[in-house]
Amino acid sequence: MRNSMIILLIFILLSCNDSNQTSDNDISKKVNTTDAEAEYFPIENSEYKTVANARFNFWFDLPKTWKAIDKSATGDGYFIITDNEKVDIRIYGSNKVLPDEDYYESLTKDRGQIQDFEFRDGTKGKRIICKDILYFIRHEEDKRISFYIKADEDWYRKNKDILTHIAKSIRPGK
Numbered sequence: 001m002r003n004s005m006i007i008l009l010i011f012i013l014l015s016c017n018d019s020n021q022t023s024d025n026d027i028s029k030k031v032n033t034t035d036a037e038a039e040y041f042p043i044e045n046s047e048y049k050t051v052a053n054a055r056f057n058f059w060f061d062l063p064k065t066w067k068a069i070d071k072s073a074t075g076d077g078y079f080i081i082t083d084n085e086k087v088d089i090r091i092y093g094s095n096k097v098l099p100d101e102d103y104y105e106s107l108t109k110d111r112g113q114i115q116d117f118e119f120r121d122g123t124k125g126k127r128i129i130c131k132d133i134l135y136f137i138r139h140e141e142d143k144r145i146s147f148y149i150k151a152d153e154d155w156y157r158k159n160k161d162i163l164t165h166i167a168k169s170i171r172p173g174k
Contacts, residue, residue, distance in 0.1 A: 038068035056093025061169035136167040
């Protein structure tokens with residue numbers, strides 16, 4: 001009986017170990033340990049790496065210091081991790097359910113601007129601006145690729161060229 005109590009006490013003490021906890025300011029709170037980091041591929045521009053999404057068959061470039069984490073249950077896209085935990089950036093594919101114009105309106109809710117945008121390969125898409133949220137939308141047959149950015153104006157201004165580079169780099173897989 002005494003040995004059982006000691007074993008139970010040891011088990012309880014070991015279960016209370018908080019070494020896996022993170023502070024509120026720790027960026028790793030955004031990334032669950034079960035989430036998968038993307039596989040990266042080198043490209044000609046040494047400041048960037050390339051990421052692929054197998055489910056929706058698209059690629060995009062990402063600064064070497066940023067990470068792409070698949071937090072979805074379906075493999076539809078990635079959360080982009082930067083040096084600022086307050087920034088929310090995502091890139092994901094989806095099947096077309098709504099007609100294009102209805103989809104744009106669902107994003108703007110009559111409070112945003114819808115502008116034409118051209119990807120690096122010449123494909124036409126849309127840039128949608130709503131307050132502190134920015135979307136870049138690329139259409140591929142029966143699917144959409146959406147690049148979502150939510151950041152304060154100062155951070156966006158400092159990183160505008162990087163974000164534009166990422167958006168322009170979105171392309172279908174081979």
